[in-house]
Amino acid sequence: MLPSVVPSRRRSIAAGALFGTAVLVAALAAGPAMADVEEPPVAVIDGLIDTSDLNALGLPQAENAETVTIFSPGDDDLKFNHGTVLMPFKGKLYAQWQSSERDEDAPETIVRYSVSDQNGDNWSDPLDLTAPRTDGYTSNGGWWTDGETLVAYLNVWPADLSPRGGYTLYVSSTDGINWTDPAPVTDQNGEPVLGIIEQDVKALPSGRVLTAFHVQPGLQVKPYYTDDPLGVTGWTQGEFENQEYLPGEMSRELEPSWHVQEDGDVVMTFRDQGGSSMFKLAAVSEDDGETWSRSAVTDIPDSRTKQSAGNLPDGTAYLAGSLTGTKTRHPLVVVLSADGESFTDGFVLRDSEDLQPLRYEGKSKNLGYSYQKSVVWGEYLYVSYGTNKEDVEYTRVPLDDISMRDVPSAAERPAVEGGGGSLSVSWTAPADSGDAEISGYVIEATSRSGRTSTVEVAGDAMSTTLAGVRPGRYSVTVTAVNAYGSGESSVPSDWVTVTGKH
Numbered sequence: 001m002l003p004s005v006v007p008s009r010r011r012s013i014a015a016g017a018l019f020g021t022a023v024l025v026a027a028l029a030a031g032p033a034m035a036d037v038e039e040p041p042v043a044v045i046d047g048l049i050d051t052s053d054l055n056a057l058g059l060p061q062a063e064n065a066e067t068v069t070i071f072s073p074g075d076d077d078l079k080f081n082h083g084t085v086l087m088p089f090k091g092k093l094y095a096q097w098q099s100s101e102r103d104e105d106a107p108e109t110i111v112r113y114s115v116s117d118q119n120g121d122n123w124s125d126p127l128d129l130t131a132p133r134t135d136g137y138t139s140n141g142g143w144w145t146d147g148e149t150l151v152a153y154l155n156v157w158p159a160d161l162s163p164r165g166g167y168t169l170y171v172s173s174t175d176g177i178n179w180t181d182p183a184p185v186t187d188q189n190g191e192p193v194l195g196i197i198e199q200d201v202k203a204l205p206s207g208r209v210l211t212a213f214h215v216q217p218g219l220q221v222k223p224y225y226t227d228d229p230l231g232v233t234g235w236t237q238g239e240f241e242n243q244e245y246l247p248g249e250m251s252r253e254l255e256p257s258w259h260v261q262e263d264g265d266v267v268m269t270f271r272d273q274g275g276s277s278m279f280k281l282a283a284v285s286e287d288d289g290e291t292w293s294r295s296a297v298t299d300i301p302d303s304r305t306k307q308s309a310g311n312l313p314d315g316t317a318y319l320a321g322s323l324t325g326t327k328t329r330h331p332l333v334v335v336l337s338a339d340g341e342s343f344t345d346g347f348v349l350r351d352s353e354d355l356q357p358l359r360y361e362g363k364s365k366n367l368g369y370s371y372q373k374s375v376v377w378g379e380y381l382y383v384s385y386g387t388n389k390e391d392v393e394y395t396r397v398p399l400d401d402i403s404m405r406d407v408p409s410a411a412e413r414p415a416v417e418g419g420g421g422s423l424s425v426s427w428t429a430p431a432d433s434g435d436a437e438i439s440g441y442v443i444e445a446t447s448r449s450g451r452t453s454t455v456e457v458a459g460d461a462m463s464t465t466l467a468g469v470r471p472g473r474y475s476v477t478v479t480a481v482n483a484y485g486s487g488e489s490s491v492p493s494d495w496v497t498v499t500g501k502h
Helices: 021-029
Strands: 066-071 080-089 092-100 110-115 136-145 150-158 167-173 195-197 209-215 220-226 244-246 253-260 266-272 279-285 296-301 308-311 317-321 332-337 345-350 369-377 380-387 391-398 415-418 422-426 440-447 452-458 463-467 472-482 496-498
Touching: 066 092, 080 136, 080 369, 080 391, 092 380, 092 391, 110 150, 136 195, 150 195, 209 253, 220 253, 253 317, 266 296, 308 369, 317 369, 332 380, 345 391, 415 472, 415 496, 422 440, 422 472, 422 496, 440 463, 452 463
Parallel strands: 110 136, 167 195, 253 308
Antiparallel strands: 066 391, 080 092, 080 380, 092 110, 092 136, 136 150, 150 167, 195 209, 209 220, 253 266, 266 279, 279 296, 308 317, 317 332, 332 345, 369 380, 380 391, 415 422, 422 463, 440 452, 440 472, 472 496
């Protein structure tokens, strides 16, 4: 149960917020004509993000956030480390990333992984999942598991393929130590998927597995889904019309992540590689990923990098990333939405002042918390990334601190009067209604012998009468309900006698 007090995350938005509607409209006007695309399915509320605040984007610090370094290279180690992805498996936490000597996507690039103990604080030395190729290189494609088998996706980039693109292999393990030989990820016809998988494989509420591939020729992003629980066969391309960026080479949409809205629709959020607005793109599916709207420009700032979206166990939607509106990849923030449509709150997980210095130079190495991905494990949301593309790290935050679907707190102890065959009950509203208004109350009277009598009333009621109650001694509780569920029951009332006499 969530705390009954109003959490500190409930911050008010100043009327003069710097990131208001006028700024958004002006920025969007510089991008593509909105008439050519669908209405954006997600938005941030005015004033939530202050892009003039280069340290924290105007967001409060997540007080209980913890950062852990999985691997930090020394002078004798591979110094380029990027694309950190986490996955819980059989009580342990696994981290995967790509490594090279100093440059991004260098010929010697390999995929590595490390394993934690049960709390995710202590990590093994890096282990190699691949060896350097002579015909290109391999980058990491993330994880998936059905609970019994752990799958590691491997993105192969042939050196002689033009335009630049690739295909996806996988290896699997039942113990996290011994791995199968690489095999192709296949589509619904049993053919290899000729595309680079996004490091964002997750299951829909239906159990269907959803992600995206950047398919040949070049890198044309397409949503893909499969009903194979292991996520290695049966991948089917969803119907999605790309916006052009580099015709025949690269779509405007790249490197998406996704979350589910309160009504069950799925929203996929994209890096906008070809637009001039520096805002994220988003598309929506109403049929579990089979068909998609065209992508639309949102008002969520982009930084030309990956992001990570998802849902907390209570359904709260989140989007983690560097929402700077520039190519700067710090700070690291998470924004939150109760309904998956309007992001109304957020935190900074690591601000710019917390960023360690770059220690080793290399091609495409720059400051920042790059290529964020996330997973829920236990009581935490883990957001992983490569800091400065050299340190493999994550930041975790307690789920209770970021839930946006709070149920009401407990009502105060009710006052009860007994009668011949009824109980008259009155109460006051809880101090905290949660993240939706109180829609009703459940009043339950329980006798000493365990007999119960229950009545439900509307959310604006402060009293009621339980009629037809059998004789006995009763104690009464009141429970407030909102759109997200029932809160904690009140402290039981004093014992009251129903005599049965009229």
